[in-house]
Amino acid sequence: MRMNEFISRKMDEIFTDFQREIQEEYLCQLKDFRFDRGNIPNYNEEIMQQFYLLKYLPAYLTEYYCIYTELINENFLGTKINVLSIGAGCGIDFWGLKFAFDESEDEYELSYRGIDAVEWGYQEDFEELNYQIDCIDLGQIETIDDHYNIIIFPKSIGEFDDTTFENFLELLKNTTFSKKKLVILSSLIKTRVDWEISRVIQIVNVLEEHHGYKCKDNPNQYRVYEKNVGEEYRFEEICDTFYYPPNIKKFILELNSHCQGYEENDSEPCNEDCTIMNRHPIIKTSLVNFQILKFIRE
Numbered sequence: 024m025r026m027n028e029f030i031s032r033k034m035d036e037i038f039t040d041f042q043r044e045i046q047e048e049y050l051c052q053l054k055d056f057r058f059d060r061g062n063i064p065n066y067n068e069e070i071m072q073q074f075y076l077l078k079y080l081p082a083y084l085t086e087y088y089c090i091y092t093e094l095i096n097e098n099f100l101g102t103k104i105n106v107l108s109i110g111a112g113c114g115i116d117f118w119g120l121k122f123a124f125d126e127s128e129d130e131y132e133l134s135y136r137g138i139d140a141v142e143w144g145y146q147e148d149f150e151e152l153n154y155q156i157d158c159i160d161l162g163q164i165e166t167i168d169d170h171y172n173i174i175i176f177p178k179s180i181g182e183f184d185d186t187t188f189e190n191f192l193e194l195l196k197n198t199t200f201s202k203k204k205l206v207i208l209s210s211l212i213k214t215r216v217d218w219e220i221s222r223v224i225q226i227v228n229v230l231e232e233h234h235g236y237k238c239k240d241n242p243n244q245y246r247v248y249e250k251n252v253g254e255e256y257r258f259e260e261i262c263d264t265f266y267y268p269p270n271i272k273k274f275i276l277e278l279n280s281h282c283q284g285y286e287e288n289d290s291e292p293c294n295e296d297c298t299i300m301n302r303h304p305i306i307k308t309s310l311v312n313f314q315i316l317k318f319i320r321e
């Protein structure tokens with residue numbers, strides 16, 4: 024199955040559930056769906072998961088696909104790929120990985136373990152693969168297996184609280200890494216990119232100072248896809264298997280008008296701030312910010 028077909032199937036599944044959900048609930052709770060000023064949506068609520076995925080799934084999947092395609096092209100790790108994904112959500116980064124590696128001419132041996140504090144819906148079964156996502160808080164992890172050669176933070180590194188992150192750094196210090204080569208992948212949230220990079224740098228310092236790795240890339244820099252400074256691409260310009268379903272796009276743009284309160288109020292918003300519910304699905308590369316940090320130990 025091509026990535027655009029997969030996106031179409033997955034988005035339809037989520038959209039069907041979302042439409043059912045909003046017949047029973049007022050949409051007002053989606054006003055809390057925001058990432059500005061330190062806000063993080065409550066992913067434990069089904070409606071938040073659905074709305075998150077409807078807005079971001081095609082864009083984030085394409086971003087992860089591009090990250091792994093670039094990593095494959097850099098030809099650094101060889102053919103055994105063991106991934107630890109921290110804050111994996113429903114596993115979008117794995118889908119990106121899989122589409123990228125499936126397209127490669129070389130044969131790879133893949134294993135993937137994702138962890139997330141929240142039990143996300145909409146996960147896929149990959150029974151034939153060495154794949155699992157565990158619902159566990161990063162703060163509860165006591166050891167990191169030594170066989171990983173990729174650790175990815177898929178839009179997650181800024182969401183751990185300070186204590187959890189400090190404990191994670193301690194855990195990293197006490198981990199035995201068996202691989203000569205290691206890659207840290209971080210997909211960053213645009214509105215807090217500097218803060219997230221400051222965390223990445225702390226990880227780099229642990230790997231260099233405690234494990235003898237040398238980072239071959241500059242951890243202060245991150246990659247973006249821009250035509251010119253500040254002028255982003257539409258995703259289909261950089262990836263021909265990107266797809267955003269037009270009916271879902273229209274629905275999300277006019278979300279406010281689907282609220283029961285709006286209907287009961289003669290097609291007017293029931294509160295002044297209702298219009299903030301109308302959101303833009305992500306179809307341009309403006310949120311693509313990522314790092315591929317390659318480490319080597321002599």
Ligand SMILES: C[S@@+](CC[C@H](N)C(=O)[O-])C[C@H]1O[C@@H](n2cnc3c(N)ncnc32)[C@H](O)[C@@H]1O
Pocket residue numbers: 066083109110111112113114115116138139140141159160161162177178179182183184187
């Ligand atoms: C912005 S979401 C990204 C989800 C997914 N990786 C994606 O690409 O859409 C951040 C994720 O980090 C997870 N997270 C936050 N704090 C965590 C923690 N302490 N332990 C494990 N996961 C955590 C959240 O539950 C959430 O799923």
